Amino acid sequence: MSPVTLTDAAAPPVLADKNQPTADLSVSQFLLEQLKAWKVERIYGVIGDANLSLLDELGKQNAIRYVACRHESAAALMASAEAKLTGRTAVCLATSGPGVTNMLNGLADAAMDRAPVLALSGQVETAKIGTRTKQYVDQQKLNAAIAGKSELVTHADALPELMEQALVRGLLQGQVTHLSIPKDLYSVKVKGEIKPYSAHLHQPLAAPDNEIAELAALLASAERPVLYIGRGVKQTAEDVLRLAEKLSAAVITTLPARPLFPNDHECYAGGLGQAGSEASSVLLSESDLIVMLGATWWPDDYVPTQARIVQVDWNREAIGLGHPLYKGVVGDLGQIVPKLAAAEHLSAKDRGAWRTRVREVCTGWKRQIEAEARADGTPIPPQRVMKTIADHVSDQAIVAVDTGDHTLWFNRIFQAKAGQDILISGRWRTLGFALPAAIAAKLCYPDRQVIAVAGDGGVVQTLMEFQTAAGLRLPIVLVVLNNGAYAMEQDRMNVAGMNLIGSALRPPDFAAIAEACGGSGYRASSAAEFEQSLRQALTGSKPALLDVRTAAAPVPHTKI
Structure with a gap:
């Protein structure tokens, strides 16, 4: 290619004659190869007319296991559970029409609990989209209330970018994403390259030191602190225990977070809400500072209005949602909680009376449930x-x-x-x-x-x-x-x-x-x-x- 001068206004773009790289894969093959690159190990699904070509390719490889389910809702629930349990993207598959419709219930579960699930659904042939053909429905409208991103693949060459957007958005924002694939596109060759998972997607979100220092000062000044923890503290549970003991704080958990704090600890007050404990409601009503760590569940009938509420979460959108907020801190709990637990001045205040009160309430509660059991x-x-x-x-x-x-x-x-x-x-x-x-x-x-x-x-x-x-x-x-x-x-x-x-x-x-x-x-x-x-x-x-x-x-x- 000849050198192009900046003054040559008629010159084409410098890469105009460069062919787009291609992996020489069909839509079915590309889709599976892209999922492999993101370490997807399973696809949960139900067979149907509009996904047969993808199933055919699934049967030719061993890296991704196909789990044949009895109902599409269950397939989506399996994907949701896998995503919740592992933190990785999970995938489910359905056919067009009733298949994708059946899948909605399980996808809603994933969406509400911020589990990264990629839903794949077959669609009628491109020439029949929008017509009265059997099993056609506008899947993007159908999924609009649930999926953070739902797209119809109208051309094979759009698949690489659409898949990348869906995978990145789902994993980073904890959203359900969805791709509809017309059944006549599965065999078409794709121009584009497989995009590997990049480690930057999970680099810790560091909170500023001054924000952590302000939070530590609030904790140090509290006379009757309560820590309310959710599954967001899973990677730093030992530091939460150290922090609670240093503060003489009562500890309450969401249901999924129960294993993250010793249930036999003298400061553990159980869960929150009707499914929780009377002890948690009592101690919350007496607290002067409630610190929410990786938790969002907030049942109005069981929580106080008098205490200052501080919330720490990686997801800034969840902070202050549905409850009063005194201070919010955005950041990775794995970075923030260890720094708080290491702060020596947190235990300077005499909280002996609060420690005694917490122990008294929690011990009484445990006696009650032991008798019930x-x-x-x-x-x-x-x-x-x-x-x-x-x-x-x-x-x-x-x-x-x-x-x-x-x-x-x-x-x-x-x-x-x-x-x-x-x-x-x-x-x-x-x-x-x-x-x-x-x-x-x-x-x-x-x-x-x-x-x-x-x-x-x-x-x-x-x-x-x-x-x-x-x-x-x-x-x-x-x-x-x-x-x-x-x-x-x-x-x-x-x-x-x-x-x-x-x-x-x-x-x-x-x-x-x-x-x-x-x-x-x-x-x-x-x-x-x-x-x-x-x-x-x-x-x-x-x-x-x-x-x-x-x-x-x-x-x-x-x-x-």
């Missing part, structure tokens, strides 16, 4: 079920908890250990979360014990995924609390004097369904039977379901 009878009190699970699962167990009455009992009674993980449908609170989440957890960590806890009303939403677990030979344990009702709703209706229509259930034979699906089924109507069955199930080599006849005991503070 010893309750016996037939059907089994739900408190006893949760205590038995806590006593028998391993110190490294992953516990997936469904949505319902049992969720409240779990958070009230279950005493978590440091090596455990708890998975929930946090803000979306969909029924049917636990079983798909347990499947994803076992695939991610095959050497860890995985148990799912669900109610009889919720488990039926995704129960056929038990067959998925059996086909994959995953020895997970599913505990179903069977009280014959949508208990949370029924209790609220009772309190309000409402007609109970729609709240009663006639559950199927869950143990028989488990056996029919290729797993093990157990039934228990007493605490002794449940303990024996749980022991057997936890040592089995295939998925097991425990149908536990449970008393319908209203959770404290139930209201409409």
Whole structure:
């Protein structure tokens, strides 16, 4: 190419004759290669007419495992659970029309809990987009309320940039992203190169030293501090413990963060909200400084208005959202909390009276729940079920908890250990979360014990995924609390004097369904039977379901 002078206005751009680099891959191949470069290990999905070509390519390689699910919602819930558990991008797949529509519930779970999930869906042929052809729907409109970014791939050469945008945005902002791919594009060659994951995407966000110093000064001046921690402190849990002890602070956790602080510590006050503890509400009402570390859950009925609230989070958009704010600090908790814990002047103030008060309240609370957990009878009190699970699962167990009455009992009674993980449908609170989440957890960590806890009303939403677990030979344990009702709703209706229509259930034979699906089924109507069955199930080599006849005991503070 001849040299171009700056005065030659008619000259073309200097790279005009340079061919765009190409990996010589089809859309299907490029998509999989790009996911491999980002260390994606699994795609959860359901087969359909508009994704057959992609499945064909998936079957020709071994780097990415395809997990064939029974329902698209469950596939998306599995991806959501994987993203929550690992912090990495997870992927789910559906076909056009009803396939992508079914997937929405699981994607909403990921979106509400800021889990980076990439949804891929087939679409009708490009020539039929916008027509009355079968299974056509405007998928971008359909996903608009859920996905942070949803795009239709209209040309093969647009795929590299669209995938890069989706992967980066999902991982950095904790968003659901979505790509629709017309089925006639899968075989078309792509111009463009695979973009590897870059380490700069996870460089720590450093808070200014003066902000940390101001926060330390606030802590040092507090007479009755409370630390409220969420799953954002996972990488710095030991420093949180040091900080709490230095401040003589009461510690409250969100449900997923329970394993991140010793549940038997004298300063641990349990959870927050109806599913939490009375102790947390008492101590919050007496506190003069509440420090939120990596937590966003803020139930108005259970939190105070008198205390100064300080919030520390990497996500600036979450700070001050839905509650008063005295001071916000944006930054990586792994950088900020160790600096706070190392500050010597935090323990200079005499907080002996507060330490005594915290110990008194927390000790009283623990006595109360221990007494509840010893309750016996037939059907089994739900408190006893949760205590038995806590006593028998391993110190490294992953516990997936469904949505319902049992969720409240779990958070009230279950005493978590440091090596455990708890998975929930946090803000979306969909029924049917636990079983798909347990499947994803076992695939991610095959050497860890995985148990799912669900109610009889919720488990039926995704129960056929038990067959998925059996086909994959995953020895997970599913505990179903069977009280014959949508208990949370029924209790609220009772309190309000409402007609109970729609709240009663006639559950199927869950143990028989488990056996029919290729797993093990157990039934228990007493605490002794449940303990024996749980022991057997936890040592089995295939998925097991425990149908536990449970008393319908209203959770404290139930209201409409």
